[in-house]
Amino acid sequence: xxxxxxxxxxxxxxxxxxxxxxxxxxxxxxxxxxxxxxxxxxxxxxxxxxxxxxxxxxxxxxxxxxxxxxxxxxxxxxxxxxxxxxxxxxxxxxxxxxxxxxxxxxxxxxxxxxxxxxxxxxxxxxxxxxxxxxxxxxxxxxxxxxxxxxxxxxxxxxxxxxxxxxxxxxxx
Amino acid sequence: xxxxxxxxxxxxxxxxxxxxxxxxxxxxxxxxxxxxxxxxxxxxxxxxxxxxxxxxxxxxxxxxxxxxxxxxxx
Numbered sequence: 323x324x325x326x327x328x329x330x331x332x333x334x335x336x337x338x339x340x341x342x343x344x345x346x347x348x349x350x351x352x353x354x355x356x357x358x359x360x361x362x363x364x365x366x367x368x369x370x371x372x373x374x375x376x377x378x379x380x381x382x383x384x385x386x387x388x389x390x391x392x393x394x395x396x397x398x399x400x401x402x403x404x405x406x407x408x409x410x411x412x413x414x415x416x417x418x419x420x421x422x423x424x425x426x427x428x429x430x431x432x433x434x435x436x437x438x439x440x441x442x443x444x445x446x447x448x449x450x451x452x453x454x455x456x457x458x459x460x461x462x463x464x465x466x467x468x469x470x471x472x473x474x475x476x477x478x479x480x481x482x483x484x485x486x487x488x489x490x491x492x493x494x
Numbered sequence: 495x496x497x498x499x500x501x502x503x504x505x506x507x508x509x510x511x512x513x514x515x516x517x518x519x520x521x522x523x524x525x526x527x528x529x530x531x532x533x534x535x536x537x538x539x540x541x542x543x544x545x546x547x548x549x550x551x552x553x554x555x556x557x558x559x560x561x562x563x564x565x566x567x568x
Contacts, residue, residue, distance in 0.1 A: 353540045362554050393561075427538060441568055442568060448563070449561065449565050
């Protein structure tokens with residue numbers, strides 16, 4: 323099993339020890355929603371109240387903090403990366419609360435819903451338009467889940483970033 | 495040794511066929527069939543993929559700069 327799986331197991335164990343249960347977001351959540359691609363992005367959506375204790379725990383595990391704000395943090399440990407987004411706004415808190423448990427080869431973990439994942443991917447792309455990977459993921463998720471997507475929820479996220487035209491284009 | 499009188503005809507490549515080849519060769523994300531039909535766990539599929547990826551690319555690029563931008567609305 324790749325080291326990446328061991329890294330995720332360790333992170334899940336640390337989260338549980340600290341009494342928090344973040345939701346998987348980012349590239350691995352894309353995989354969870356049945357669009358399988360190569361990724362080493364270990365990204366979690368974490369309740370903002372747990373930010374300090376998880377920060378201390380990650381440092382204790384040998385991670386180095388590259389960046390930390392009230393919205394996000396990046397950590398690295400050698401060749402391993404781990405990113406956190408902090409849920410402190412109502413929408414992110416709602417998405418975190420609605421994340422569903424999944425049994426995976428790395429252990430039981432919560433995974434954000436597909437609409438919310440697309441919302442976070444959109445946020446990533448709006449913040450850094452060079453991240454075309456985010457748009458590709460949105461397209462692939464749209465293709466995979468088109469028939470079951472909650473379009474009203476999706477429209478809410480695209481409207482939040484004034485990207486309604488992009489959504490219409492993606493929906494064809 | 496005998497040869498066929500008619501040489502093989504070139505196979506016409508439709509746009510669909512061309513796309514299929516590119517999808518397999520160019521890293522376009524693989525979309526699993528619905529789980530209920532395939533029974534494939536996407537994480538298991540991903541772990542298999544990453545085993546090969548790590549063999550081919552042991553030094554995966556690590557993010558060396560923080561998140562870009564400050565437009566956080568979610």
